[in-house]
Amino acid sequence: MTHLIPTQAPRRLPGDGFWRKTWAMLLKEFIQLRRDRVSFAMIIMIPLVQLMLFGYAINTMPRDxxxxxxxxxxxxxxxxxxxxxxxxxxxxxxxxxxxxxxxxxxxxxxxxxxxxxxxxxxxxxxxxxxxxxxxxxxxxxxxxxxxxxxxxxxxxxxxxxxxxxxxxxxxxxxxxxxxxxxYNPAGVTQLNIVPGLVGTILTMTMLIFTALSVTREIERGTMESLLAMPISPVEIMLGKIVPYILVGFVQASLIIGIGVSLFGVPVVGNLGMLAALSTLFIAANLSIGYTFSTIAQNQLQAMQMSMMFFLPNILLSGFMFPFAGMPVWAQYVGEALPLTHYLRIVRSIMLKGASLGDLRYDGFALFVLMLIAMTIAVTRFRRTLD
Amino acid sequence: MNAQDGAQNGAQDIVIDVHHLTKKFDGKAVVRDLSMQVKRGTIYGFLGPNGSGKTTTIRMLCGLLTPDEGEGTCLGYDIRTETDKIKRQVGYMTQRFSLYQDLSVRENLEFIARIYGIANPAAAARAAIERLGLSGREEQIAGELSGGWKQRLALGACTLPSPQLLLLDEPTAGVDPKARREFWNEIHALAADGLTVLVSTHYMDEAERCHEIAYIAYGDLLVHGSVEHVIASAHLSTYVVSTAEGAGLSRLSDELAGKPGVDMVAPFGTSLHVSGRDAAALEAAIAPYRQRKDLDWKRSEPSLEDVFIDLMGKARDNFQ
CATH class of the missing domain: 3.40.1710.10 (abc type-2 transporter like domain)
Structure with a gap:
């Protein structure tokens, strides 16, 4: 027969042991941090990526x-x-x-x-x-x-x-x-910033909303019964994405509305066209967030992945720093981000009154990026718990 | 072979018909060479220690996991290729409460009704609420329900699309005895209507309420059949020894545990259950103790629990 309680009580250290208990807590945190690979990677990746981007890619003195x-x-x-x-x-x-x-x-x-x-x-x-x-x-x-x-x-x-x-x-x-x-004879920065904000805010909220959506189901245990029900991954994904497209439209309208009324940002171009291209952009970001959601093991990891993706979006898309001023490799990275294309689209439509023909390249790029992200999201989504 | 037959004529009376199912995680077999048949309308109890492969088996049956080896049918559909059809006919209640904690009772039920394509989700949800006795709680947030109500709601949710097979994974864990009793009455009523129920549990009283039980340990299905059959097939001899107010039982337990012929000693209040697979060896081992005046020995039928703990011990011996 084994006994759970030791026959001889272990010796206890004297005193209240403030530092000892703090040490115990600290040790436990380190062990947990080490187990969470994604968080651990972020600790290294975020400063690395920031340094590389600011050090090599960003040039406030534009060239070429x-x-x-x-x-x-x-x-x-x-x-x-x-x-x-x-x-x-x-x-x-x-x-x-x-x-x-x-x-x-x-x-x-x-x-x-x-x-x-x-x-x-x-x-x-x-x-x-x-x-x-x-x-x-x-x-x-x-x-x-x-x-x-x-x-x-x-x-x-x-x-x-x-x-x-x-x-x-x-x-x-x-x-x-x-x-x-x-397009901006007085050189008013708001004219450039407000349309840019439409893009960055949409990127941020759309990413985070969907990045959390699947991991939340997994964390709360609802995914298992959802998978046991007669519903397909595409149905789940569309059902999760479409409501946020509406959320995206509310946000975009809010930003543009305030931009126009408070900062006098003009809307020269066609709003219908802007709405159509915005839908592509929103769907692309939602699909990317959804992909993160299928990779992350918990909501914290999903958040971190979103932040990791958001960083190059802000820095390399032309939102903060001139796109043309970046070295060629950074421009290639920028071209792969939906925000880069959307910024050109939203600025061109609002400030320049660009036509669909003018924007065919960026519109097409956005469409392709959306398709790629959606395909990855659907194939990444596991139908079983294998 | 058998799986093929099951798909054709077995659909009438054999609901689950699987053969040689094996599932490995990271190279370690969690379920090994498992075969089982469940007849329509039976309540089939699935027993076994924690981590024995019960949940994995249930997940393979409803298409949530793909078996590494073996084949079979569930409701006449192939568990490898026709999971979509299986999902439409099966109600699966997970171990953890898996409804949306931030939706109300009604919203949860309507959601499920819509997914299963029920014509009038609102009416179906209303009817389910009525049946479950949840009237007046429709608008309560599911996460705020007590354990017993949550379990009731979960059962209501998985029976709402009127499935042909219920897979219940430890449905009564953490539920009070009264709610458990009601739950089992419900299960029997459902089975009487022709519903097949596969239920995993740790509770012996629940096992005894099943038509048939199967015992699975370390991935192997060790025994199956009716409760009487399972007890009889264990060939276990059991004595109950008691002392006045349980005095000296702990020491007696320690002494008996090591003796050859004694396979199991378990304390029950003021008495001990002493069991052995070899009746003669057991008699010999306890003979000296039977002389003691302070001990009261009685021969007894082994309980289901005795049988399971013995099976578990045997399985572990084989496993190691």
């Missing part, structure tokens, strides 16, 4: 901003100007449109952030000392990105050209640079 150049004439002078423009490192000539309509379309779709227009008879006017005007149009929806480049432009261009033989030697600028900040 995509620029379109419309040249009404081609000669040594205009070529020098183009070279000087690229030498500033701010601009990178990516398009050479032929008409003004084309320039407008490139700006509206966000393909380029700047458009330089050199009028006809430019060189002759310069030689005659007429100080002709070179027009630089900037997409000022993001005042940070455009402002820095425009601010430095005059000085940098003059320095670059002063060494050029083709430009008449003169202390003053031989031509005028006329800048035109499109």
């Amino acid at each position: 901003l995509p620029t379109a150049v419309l040249m009404q004439e081609r000669n040594d002078l205009t070529r020098s100007i183009l070279a000087a423009l690229e030498n500033t490192k701010f601009f990178k000539v990516t398009r050479l449109p032929r008409t003004e309509a084309e320039v407008d379309q490139l700006l509206a779709s966000g393909t380029v952030l700047f458009a330089v227009e050199i009028p006809a008879n430019f060189e002759r006017s310069v030689r005659r000392g007429d100080k002709p005007a070179m027009l630089i149009e900037a997409d000022a929806t993001d005042p940070v990105a455009s402002g820095t480049a425009l601010g430095a432009l005059g000085q940098v261009l003059q320095t670059a050209l002063s060494h050029d033989r083709d430009v008449p030697d003169s202390a003053a600028m031989p031509f005028e640079i006329r800048t035109h900040a499109r």
